[in-house]
Amino acid sequence: IEILFDPERISYRDLLEFFFQIHDPTTKNRQGNDVGTQYRSAIFPLDDVQRAVAQDYIAQLDASGTFASRIATTIEPLETFFVAESYHHNYAELNPGQGYIQFVSMPKVGKLESYFPGKLKA
Numbered sequence: 163i164e165i166l167f168d169p170e171r172i173s174y175r176d177l178l179e180f181f182f183q184i185h186d187p188t189t190k191n192r193q194g195n196d197v198g199t200q201y202r203s204a205i206f207p208l209d210d211v212q213r214a215v216a217q218d219y220i221a222q223l224d225a226s227g228t229f230a231s232r233i234a235t236t237i238e239p240l241e242t243f244f245v246a247e248s249y250h251h252n253y254a255e256l257n258p259g260q261g262y263i264q265f266v267s268m269p270k271v272g273k274l275e276s277y278f279p280g281k282l283k284a
Contacts, residue, residue, distance in 0.1 A: 164243055183277050186203075189203070189234055204238050205237050205238070207240075
């Protein structure tokens with residue numbers, strides 16, 4: 163996903179904190195039952211400052227033992243952003259009863275709401 167944000171309202175580091183809380187960053191090319199390079203945990207910073215913030219935060223997480231295994235998230239240059247096919251747009255909103263949305267996506271949203279109360283839009 164592409165995230166556009168106002169750094170006056172939320173920091174890049176806060177976004178990284180959200181990111182690392184909603185998925186398992188310790189598995190290579192895998193998220194839950196989904197396997198393949200398209201399921202890798204990756205960050206695509208837009209500049210050297212974002213790259214340094216991401217590197218520092220990953221080092222901090224690894225040093226703290228927050229996760230049982232080392233972070234596998236890669237930091238990669240953004241070469242091209244591909245917009246998803248139209249049927250993926252607003253998928254959760256349009257398909258709230260779909261199993262993946264109910265059992266994977268919405269629990270992640272709930273996790274964010276509990277970890278970061280007041281920081282998410284209603």
